[in-house]
Structures are given as C-alpha cells and as structure tokens.
Amino acid sequence: MARVTLATARLVLREFEPDDAAAMVELNSDPEVLRYTGDKPFESVEAARRFLEAYPDYRANGFGRWAVILAATGDFAGWCGLKRVDGEVDLGYRLHRRFWGAGFATEAARASVAHGFLELGLEEIIARAWAPNLASIRVIEKCGLRFWKLARHFDTDGVPHFRVGRHELAPELLRSWAACQRTPDTL
Numbered sequence: 001m002a003r004v005t006l007a008t009a010r011l012v013l014r015e016f017e018p019d020d021a022a023a024m025v026e027l028n029s030d031p032e033v034l035r036y037t038g039d040k041p042f043e044s045v046e047a048a049r050r051f052l053e054a055y056p057d058y059r060a061n062g063f064g065r066w067a068v069i070l071a072a073t074g075d076f077a078g079w080c081g082l083k084r085v086d087g088e089v090d091l092g093y094r095l096h097r098r099f100w101g102a103g104f105a106t107e108a109a110r111a112s113v114a115h116g117f118l119e120l121g122l123e124e125i126i127a128r129a130w131a132p133n134l135a136s137i138r139v140i141e142k143c144g145l146r147f148w149k150l151a152r153h154f155d156t157d158g159v160p161h162f163r164v165g166r167h168e169l170a171p172e173l174l175r176s177w178a179a180c181q182r183t184p185d186t187l
C-alpha cells in the first residue's frame with residue numbers, strides 16, 4: 001500500500017507504485033498527452049515498472065510527482081506534483097485524455113501548490129508550458145502563478161515560464177486548496 005500524500009474533494013494524490021506501470025504506459029502512449037511535454041512513450045510495461053521502482057524524488061527531496069487517483073472510483077487519472085530541478089521546484093501534471101475538462105488538473109495542482117507552501121515550506125514554485133498549451137497555462141494561472149520569463153527548456157528556446165512565491169498567495173486561499181489533506185488508510 002503506497003503512502004498517500006494528500007487528498008482533495010475528489011482526488012487522492014499518492015506516491016507512485018510499481019503497479020502503476022500499465023497506466024503510465026497508456027498515459028505516455030497518447031500523442032495528445034505528450035504533444036507539448038517533451039516526454040517519450042515507455043518502451044514496455046517492464047520499462048515503466050523499472051522507472052517507478054527507481055523513482056528517486058520522494059527519498060531525495062521528500063516530494064515528487066504523485067499519482068492522481070479518483071477518490072470515488074480508484075481510477076488512475078494521471079499524475080501531478082512538484083519536482084526539484086536545478087534548484088527550482090516545478091509544478092507539473094499529465095492526465096489521461098478521458099479525464100480532461102473536469103477540473104481535475106486544477107484541483108490536483110492547487111493541492112500540490114498548497115502542500116508545497118504550507119507543508120513543505122517552499123519559497124517559490126515555478127511551471128513551464130509551451131505557448132500553445134492553453135489548457136496547461138490556464139491551470140498554471142488558476143494556481144496563482146504568473147508569467148515570469150521566456151527561457152530555454154528541453155532544447156527549446158522561448159518557452160514561457162511562470163512563478164509564484166509563498167508570500168504572494170494568502171494563507172486562507174492555500175488552506176482552502178488543501179482543505180482535505182489527510183492520510184486515509186484506504187486505497
């Protein structure tokens with residue numbers, strides 16, 4: 001049983017498990033999901049399982065990307081969370097296409113931001129989104145991040161970067177995004 005990191009009204013965000021491999025393969029097999037990410041499909045379920053077994057972020061940093069699970073059904077919707085890269089903490093997410101458009105990314109990303117500031121004591125969270133990825137930019141903005149700069153990312157110049165500092169978001173707002181944080185003994 002994986003340790004649950006946080007939960008929202010409709011979602012549970014928990015650490016990846018090796019048994020998420022098939023769902024991760026399916027996620028990265030959809031060209032629409034990968035379109036603006038620079039990610040590649042996994043070569044096999046075994047390769048995805050090895051990736052998940054070796055996933056270093058929780059141990060190294062105390063946080064990472066988390067599996068996003070629908071609380072009502074237990075479905076693996078995708079992933080969302082925080083990743084330390086080159087001294088910065090990056091907000092990111094990917095959802096299976098069948099779960100787009102229901103506000104799940106915003107809900108998971110806001111919980112991640114709230115957790116980062118309230119529980120982890122981070123000073124700043126950044127995000128990057130290719131300019132045509134309007135859905136992702138909307139999610140980023142709904143998490144309180146604002147345009148910061150155009151910079152290089154994954155061998156591409158001019159990628160929009162966004163940022164927010166801990167003190168730029170009211171604690172009450174953050175607490176409302178994190179209102180359901182708990183460690184349920186189910187799932």
Ligand SMILES: CC(C)(COP(=O)(O)OP(=O)(O)OC[C@H]1O[C@@H](n2cnc3c(N)ncnc32)[C@H](O)[C@@H]1OP(=O)(O)O)[C@@H](O)C(=O)NCCC(=O)NCCS
Pocket residue numbers: 032033034036037093094095096099100101102103104105106107128129130133134135136138139
């Ligand atoms: C980005 C992604 C996670 C969004 O997931 P989602 O669950 O549909 O997001 P939400 O429903 O929480 O919010 C999407 C917002 O974008 C808006 N939106 C969606 N498509 C849009 C478009 N083409 N133009 C403008 N706004 C758009 C929605 O209306 C919604 O805003 P609203 O709530 O104010 O109406 C999903 O599209 C995805 O997994 N994409 C592939 C992976 C990816 O690109 N990840 C980000 C890499 S930077």
